Amino acid sequence: MAKNHGKQIKNDAQYEALRDKGMSKEKSARIANSPKASKKGGQASDLGSRTKSELLAEAKKIGITGRHAMKKEELIKAIRNH
Structure with a gap:
């Protein structure tokens, strides 16, 4: 239990x-x-299918700094490894 x-x-x-x-x-x-x-x-929806705006919102929610300077692929990697 x-x-x-x-x-x-x-x-x-x-x-x-x-x-x-x-x-x-x-x-x-x-x-x-x-x-x-x-x-x-x-599991949430596939990160690759999300827009950069959606990824930025997710990154903000979990507290990733420097997110606005990141490319979409970098955001995905940062979110997955957070």
């Missing part, structure tokens, strides 16, 4: 599974709290 992490984590079981895989607390929480978490087994 998944540990209850309180209101800040919406999907406790998914959060714990991600932490067990070695992901950071921040990244695990972001994925477990994502509204798209249930889609495709926890």
Whole structure:
């Protein structure tokens, strides 16, 4: 049974599974709290199919600095590795 992490984590079981895989607390929480978490087994839509504006918004949401100077491919890499 998944540990209850309180209101800040919406999907406790998914959060714990991600932490067990070695992901950071921040990244695990972001994925477990994502509204798209249930889609495709926890994966959001393909980053390559998003516009640069959508990628900039995602980068801003997760706190990536220097995002406006990045090309689309660099944004995708930064988001994936954050």
